[in-house]
Amino acid sequence: MGRPRKFSREGVLQTALPVFWKYGFTGTTLLDLEQATGVNKSGLYAEFESKEALFVASLRHYLDTRTGRALLTAEPLGWGNIERFLEEAPSCAFDQRGCFFVNSMRELDCLPAEARKVIADGRVKLKQLLRANVAVENPKIDVKSVCELISVFFSGICIEANLNTDRKRARRKIRDFMEMLRVAKSTAGSGLVQDSTPSLLK
Amino acid sequence: MGRPRKFSREGVLQTALPVFWKYGFTGTTLLDLEQATGVNKSGLYAEFESKEALFVASLRHYLDTRTGRALLTAEPLGWGNIERFLEEAPSCAFDQRGCFFVNSMRELDCLPAEARKVIADGRVKLKQLLRANVAVENPKIDVKSVCELISVFFSGICIEANLNTDRKRARRKIRDFMEMLRVAKSTAGSGLVQDSTPSLLK
């Protein structure tokens, strides 16, 4: 019954994603998408309502296919997971630098409302996953604050991945950061910190 | 000798900057720029060669008018300067969130070559300024590594400023980060860190 289509929704998302990732939503044209996916406009519009809908679907596809979640739920929970997450979650492929979510944060004002929601929800989820891993390490440290620091550091790593920094240098930074986290944890309550209102330590 | 113009180059840059800042280069249209600056296209093109040239000029104007440099060269050098820089450099105005430079890093692939160079040079300069402030604090710590961490953290803070995070929460994160830096410094060489190849400590 009728001609079968040449493309799959999955396949389109997989090939459209790197384009949006590299050029952003406003920076991507329909011509770019046609060329990348190999699917004509009419095909794309048959499957997706609009460029915005395709973007949102790409965002969701990204969430579903990335390893981030798996990395942060691996047993045993702890610093190890966080270190692996920081190292492996940000991509460094030519057309997929850093993290699609973090990149999109820059463009928030130009994005469809639904995309903004997906991003906000994604961040909440990330914080939860981080929290679980930090919590098992040391109750002396204010878990939420540490998670915030890790989140900021992750965003920074991702954004800087847009420059030419090679993976090796990024790994070095991550190691240093983790070392700092572990030291801070070890010395919690040791009296070394004399700030008037220490917030990192309970 | 002819009619005097109603606008100044300075004034245009000052009003164009927030538009580029908020919507990025590709997200900004000439109509946006006309409305924001109050200057007609023909006026803009009389002063600037192209949209790209106006963007680059805005980027340079940003560099020249920001307090970042002053904050990092204030005497005495040290953690205090860095903390003030992290707190005060990222803007949180409605249409100027985070740092224009960091925001532009996301868009690098759509930017004119000259803009890319300005950004790269700006980052080198920032690293130098950070270095001077870190160096005076403690020779036991690998200065360059610490600077990299601060730079990543700064980028992260700036990118996350694009979300609705209020200044108060950002300040809290910065205090925590600085605390960690200071603790790491204090415990350098204390034997708490047992990694096989510690890179943060000399």
Place this chain on the structure above:
DNA sequence: GAGGTATTGAACTCTTCAGTTCAAAAGGTG
């Protein structure tokens, strides 16, 4: 292999974009 349905791709629309042109207006100067 004929029939029927769904996909396809090219041509088309309408809008917006960056950039140009130029007659009219404006104001300093003598």
Place this chain on the structure above:
DNA sequence: CACCTTTTGAACTGAAGAGTTCAATACCTC
């Protein structure tokens, strides 16, 4: 106040943007 240079704003251009339409094509079913 008349002259002359310069700015100005509106109309214009050509290209590129998103999104639509539809005849031709492909392929599955019977």
